[in-house]
Amino acid sequence: METKQTDIKLKSPVRCIVKLGGAAITCKNEFEKINEANLITVSSQLREAMIVDDFKEQQVLDYNSFVVIHGAGSFGHFQASKSGVHRGGLNQPLVKAGFVATRISVTSLNLEIVRALAREGIPSVAMSPFSCGWSTRERNIASADVSTVVEALDSGFVPVLHGDAVLDESLGCTILSGDVIISHLAAHLKPQFVVFLTDVFGVYDRPPAEPNAVLLREIAVREDGSWSVVNPTFEDSDKQVEISVASHDTTGGMLTKISEAAMIAKLGIDVYIVKAATEHSLTALSGKLRDEIPEDWLGTVIRYVS
Amino acid sequence: METKQTDIKLKSPVRCIVKLGGAAITCKNEFEKINEANLITVSSQLREAMIVDDFKEQQVLDYNSFVVIHGAGSFGHFQASKSGVHRGGLNQPLVKAGFVATRISVTSLNLEIVRALAREGIPSVAMSPFSCGWSTRERNIASADVSTVVEALDSGFVPVLHGDAVLDESLGCTILSGDVIISHLAAHLKPQFVVFLTDVFGVYDRPPAEPNAVLLREIAVREDGSWSVVNPTFEDSDKQVEISVASHDTTGGMLTKISEAAMIAKLGIDVYIVKAATEHSLTALSGKLRDEIPEDWLGTVIRYVS
Numbered sequence: 001m002e003t004k005q006t007d008i009k010l011k012s013p014v015r016c017i018v019k020l021g022g023a024a025i026t027c028k029n030e031f032e033k034i035n036e037a038n039l040i041t042v043s044s045q046l047r048e049a050m051i052v053d054d055f056k057e058q059q060v061l062d063y064n065s066f067v068v069i070h071g072a073g074s075f076g077h078f079q080a081s082k083s084g085v086h087r088g089g090l091n092q093p094l095v096k097a098g099f100v101a102t103r104i105s106v107t108s109l110n111l112e113i114v115r116a117l118a119r120e121g122i123p124s125v126a127m128s129p130f131s132c133g134w135s136t137r138e139r140n141i142a143s144a145d146v147s148t149v150v151e152a153l154d155s156g157f158v159p160v161l162h163g164d165a166v167l168d169e170s171l172g173c174t175i176l177s178g179d180v181i182i183s184h185l186a187a188h189l190k191p192q193f194v195v196f197l198t199d200v201f202g203v204y205d206r207p208p209a210e211p212n213a214v215l216l217r218e219i220a221v222r223e224d225g226s227w228s229v230v231n232p233t234f235e236d237s238d239k240q241v242e243i244s245v246a247s248h249d250t251t252g253g254m255l256t257k258i259s260e261a262a263m264i265a266k267l268g269i270d271v272y273i274v275k276a277a278t279e280h281s282l283t284a285l286s287g288k289l290r291d292e293i294p295e296d297w298l299g300t301v302i303r304y305v306s
Numbered sequence: 307m308e309t310k311q312t313d314i315k316l317k318s319p320v321r322c323i324v325k326l327g328g329a330a331i332t333c334k335n336e337f338e339k340i341n342e343a344n345l346i347t348v349s350s351q352l353r354e355a356m357i358v359d360d361f362k363e364q365q366v367l368d369y370n371s372f373v374v375i376h377g378a379g380s381f382g383h384f385q386a387s388k389s390g391v392h393r394g395g396l397n398q399p400l401v402k403a404g405f406v407a408t409r410i411s412v413t414s415l416n417l418e419i420v421r422a423l424a425r426e427g428i429p430s431v432a433m434s435p436f437s438c439g440w441s442t443r444e445r446n447i448a449s450a451d452v453s454t455v456v457e458a459l460d461s462g463f464v465p466v467l468h469g470d471a472v473l474d475e476s477l478g479c480t481i482l483s484g485d486v487i488i489s490h491l492a493a494h495l496k497p498q499f500v501v502f503l504t505d506v507f508g509v510y511d512r513p514p515a516e517p518n519a520v521l522l523r524e525i526a527v528r529e530d531g532s533w534s535v536v537n538p539t540f541e542d543s544d545k546q547v548e549i550s551v552a553s554h555d556t557t558g559g560m561l562t563k564i565s566e567a568a569m570i571a572k573l574g575i576d577v578y579i580v581k582a583a584t585e586h587s588l589t590a591l592s593g594k595l596r597d598e599i600p601e602d603w604l605g606t607v608i609r610y611v612s
Binding site: 126 | 396397402403405406407409410413414417420421424427429430431432433434436437438439441451453454457458461462463473478479
């Protein structure tokens with residue numbers, strides 16, 4: 001994997017990588033529709049979270065410590081799935097046209113997010129993975145030059161990346177998801193914590209809409225990558241097993257989410273999955289959860305235990 | 307200069323690098339206003355120019371042989387000049403905000419151009435120079451990884467780049483003009499010809515709006531980079547000297563334009579400067595001028611003579 005490891009010498013450490021989930025910032029069921037209210041609140045919360053007190057007790061914006069990645073939501077998905085961009089085959093006119101249409105859709109969302117952040121005074125800069133030269137091989141990252149992201153951070157900007165259609169060495173093309181980008185950046189930039197902003201309160205033991213769905217408040221990840229729910233403690237010990245072995249990810253993508261978050265947590269980076277545009281997301285973004293998780297905080301913390 | 311020369315092994319040669327001048331595709335005096343009619347015609351002409359007859363006498367779109375670069379026109383210039391982005395100084399809040407605003411403005415124009423080209427069936431992909439990691443040192447290109455452009459070309463896409471705000475190693479930041487990008491790409495991609503689409507018929511001996519302005523139809527560039535007008539032939543021999551020595555570029559940017567075009571022509575690449583969205587621009591884009599320049603063709607040809 002070509003990642004230019006040697007170039008990664010950040011002037012100051014990255015504080016947070018934040019994922020704006022597609023479901024949180026767009027209206028899922030309306031074609032290319034932004035959830036304006038959420039986006040405004042999310043941008044405002046990000047600004048608040050970036051303010052740090054300096055030694056003179058003046059408030060300064062600690063801009064250079066955040067990276068934003070967003071999903072596609074109701075942008076891109078339609079164009080990508082209809083043409084099968086994720087399966088590759090650029091020699092097929094439909095796939096090639098789908099690639100172009102997908103990129104137009106996701107970059108137009110990206111532009112609006114950069115604009116919303118800039119309106120809050122955040123020095124956001126679009127960094128589209130395809131343009132940055134990110135590419136895959138069999139859908140795994142093959143080339144991702146993190147140095148351009150580092151240079152933007154070092155210059156005091158907040159890079160804004162997104163899930164994108166990219167070239168794939170074996171398939172021709174595919175979709176690189178925002179979550180894969182986060183894992184990659186987390187491994188190389190070593191942020192203090194990672195926040196996933198989503199449209200539900202966190203990770204549940206079953207689809208959140210189901211009755212009796214239980215919010216998993218804290219998940220512990222061990223050295224070998226295995227994980228277990230430590231809060232709530234299930235009286236029924238079979239329950240824990242049930243969550244761990246639930247196959248084929250029938251629980252609304254829960255297992256995939258936990259597995260990806262666990263890979264990040266294994267690096268010693270706290271991961272918070274929280275509902276966007278709530279008091280809980282602001283708490284998570286501010287970094288306060290690293291010291292203590294308040295009783296009334298709603299969300300899922302996934303962290304490494306040695 | 308970090309250009310990854312070794313990576314430049316194109317599957318097929320680049321046919322044309324085309325510059326969509328800011329004045330041709332935007333309304334110069336209206337803030338962030340696209341010249342829709344021109345953009346539609348330009349896109350349609352580009353599509354027509356990309357069609358080549360294959361050996362079966364079927365028309366096929368020879369997509370992978372064009373690179374598009376556009377200027378900013380009424381996008382970006384206001385934001386950039388008001389904040390002084392070209393002078394650098396990212397530690398000043400106004401410059402940093404101007405950098406962000408400039409990029410938002412030029413990337414929104416870029417998105418609309420990519421969209422207009424895609425509507426014509428051209429597989430256009432946005433490649434923003436800042437995102438691509440292009441940077442400067444004292445305003446000269448310091449790093450420009452052409453390999454991402456090459457990969458896009460090799461996959462059959464038409465990369466669309468633009469003048470952009472970029473990081474500068476000594477100044478902090480500056481503006482990288484579309485014309486500088488073209489010179490750089492021309493030197494590395496070695497296209498068959500370069501077309502500058504503008505809002506006048508070509509290069510004149512004085513500002514085109516002045517009475518008696520004469521269109522310079524053909525300019526010959528010699529090995530040492532010097533150039534002379536070979537058509538029309540001025541009876542008054544002092545006239546030739548007058549054009550060559552006109553100092554401080556008082557002739558509406560003519561000398562700068564010729565000098566930049568001459569640098570490209572010196573590489574053996576024909577340069578055509580022509581009015582956008584006219585029959586003359588279509589002739590230039592089609593590559594027909596390489597064989598013969600029709601009597602009724604209006605524009606300026608700048609080419610190397612050995």
